[in-house]
Amino acid sequence: MTSLQQSFNVPFTYTVSFTNSLFSVTNPVFRTFLNQQVMGKLVRKVLVVIDEGVAQHHPSLANDVRTYLAQSANVILAAEPLVVPGGEAAKNDPKLVDLLVDAVNEYGIDRHSYVIGIGGGAVLDLVGYAAAIAHRGVRHIRIPTTVLSQNDSGVGVKNGVNYRGKKNFVGTFAPPVAVFNDARFLTTLDDRDWRAGIAEAVKVALIKDLSFFEWLETNTDALARRDADAMNYLIYRCADLHMQHISGGDPFEMGSARPLDFGHWAAHKLEYLTNFSVRHGEAVAIGIALDVVYSQLAGRIQEADTERIMHVLQGVGFELFHPALAENNSEHLVRGLAEFQEHLGGELTITLLDALGKGVEVHEMDIALIRQAVAKLEINSLSKAY
Ligand code: NAD
Numbered sequence: 001m002t003s004l005q006q007s008f009n010v011p012f013t014y015t016v017s018f019t020n021s022l023f024s025v026t027n028p029v030f031r032t033f034l035n036q037q038v039m040g041k042l043v044r045k046v047l048v049v050i051d052e053g054v055a056q057h058h059p060s061l062a063n064d065v066r067t068y069l070a071q072s073a074n075v076i077l078a079a080e081p082l083v084v085p086g087g088e089a090a091k092n093d094p095k096l097v098d099l100l101v102d103a104v105n106e107y108g109i110d111r112h113s114y115v116i117g118i119g120g121g122a123v124l125d126l127v128g129y130a131a132a133i134a135h136r137g138v139r140h141i142r143i144p145t146t147v148l149s150q151n152d153s154g155v156g157v158k159n160g161v162n163y164r165g166k167k168n169f170v171g172t173f174a175p176p177v178a179v180f181n182d183a184r185f186l187t188t189l190d191d192r193d194w195r196a197g198i199a200e201a202v203k204v205a206l207i208k209d210l211s212f213f214e215w216l217e218t219n220t221d222a223l224a225r226r227d228a229d230a231m232n233y234l235i236y237r238c239a240d241l242h243m244q245h246i247s248g249g250d251p252f253e254m255g256s257a258r259p260l261d262f263g264h265w266a267a268h269k270l271e272y273l274t275n276f277s278v279r280h281g282e283a284v285a286i287g288i289a290l291d292v293v294y295s296q297l298a299g300r301i302q303e304a305d306t307e308r309i310m311h312v313l314q315g316v317g318f319e320l321f322h323p324a325l326a327e328n329n330s331e332h333l334v335r336g337l338a339e340f341q342e343h344l345g346g347e348l349t350i351t352l353l354d355a356l357g358k359g360v361e362v363h364e365m366d367i368a369l370i371r372q373a374v375a376k377l378e379i380n381s382l383s384k385a386y
């Protein structure tokens with residue numbers, strides 16, 4: 001037998017910068033980055049894609065970007081910033097992928113150009129995907145504008161869109177070249193989107209970091225009343241934990257485990273079952289509540305632990321039950337387990353809790369116990385027990 005063997009490593013490095021008013025002409029952060037990226041007399045093209053919700057709340061943004069980039073000698077705007085629908089609509093319409101790939105073609109964006117996405121997690125997932133498949137990968141820069149995208153989705157390596165009724169069914173692992181978290185964008189979020197991203201912070205604290213969970217307990221009221229300093233700390237801490245996890249483990253998810261997806265198997269299903277009327281972060285809060293109660297029923301954590309977690313989630317304003325969980329004796333919900341497994345392949349791997357700050361992977365879920373957990377959440381939501 002004859003064979004050849006191939007093996008190589010490709011290092012990825014990117015910085016997440018925290019700033020305020022990124023495209024104010026006096027803010028050097030983005031210009032400094034461009035100067036580091038583009039050496040000498042080269043001029044690189046930039047294609048900017050803006051989330052419609054962001055464009056509406058920040059009407060001067062396109063102009064600010066234009067003015068800022070006009071003062072940066074080493075890049076030119078390839079076209080007027082494109083505006084795409086925000087929210088899950090961005091990931092549900094395949095025509096938007098075509099639109100962005102066509103723009104890459106039409107405006108001569110090559111692999112040394114940059115595609116910049118400015119928006120919530122959904123728009124960033126769309127833009128990152130289109131950038132990753134055009135020319136087999138154009139460099140992309142993320143400018144997340146929601147809590148969830150600044151503390152979780154925007155600082156990671158995944159992107160993708162929904163396909164054939166399945167969430168994130170097509171996508172790639174494609175790290176950005178840089179991420180810029182601009183706190184100013186958070187001021188225009190509606191309360192639901194301010195709150196939604198807090199679920200991902202509770203998630204990562206519960207599976208990894210008791211002291212961060214204790215901080216969340218202490219700061220529940222501040223977060224509920226939209227205290228900017230508390231939120232900035234939450235985003236920084238949560239982004240850091242996510243990034244440490246990605247670099248320290250399995251960044252391209254080759255194995256069967258997705259510990260960062262604690263609470264997500266039910267969340268993804270719930271988003272579909274409610275036709276996306278429940279936001280991703282809201283669904284994650286319910287998914288966490290379900291897996292926390294399940295962990296308690298399975299004898300892994302104490303009732304007092306459950307109460308502390310529910311107190312934080314309810315304290316920032318999350319609902320912890322949705323009728324779709326119980327529909328058809330939870331048959332629809334339970335199908336989410338198989339879909340979660342299918343997405344990754346390999347053995348079913350679900351993260352539960354063994355203690356506050358300590359996740360544990362299991363490979364089996366007891367359907368009767370899931371039903372009991374759903375029933376408990378329903379009763380508690382009616383009686384506001386937590
Ligand atoms: P979103 O992108 O769905 O946006 C919610 C709404 O907020 C939209 O209407 C949008 O137009 C609007 N918006 C965005 N920024 C705004 C601002 N600054 N001011 C006012 N309105 C603004 O919400 P999200 O929670 O950021 O993202 C959810 C998506 O992220 C889901 O599709 C989820 O699957 C995905 N996600 C991806 C990853 C990943 O690793 N790639 C991880 C977690 C979640």
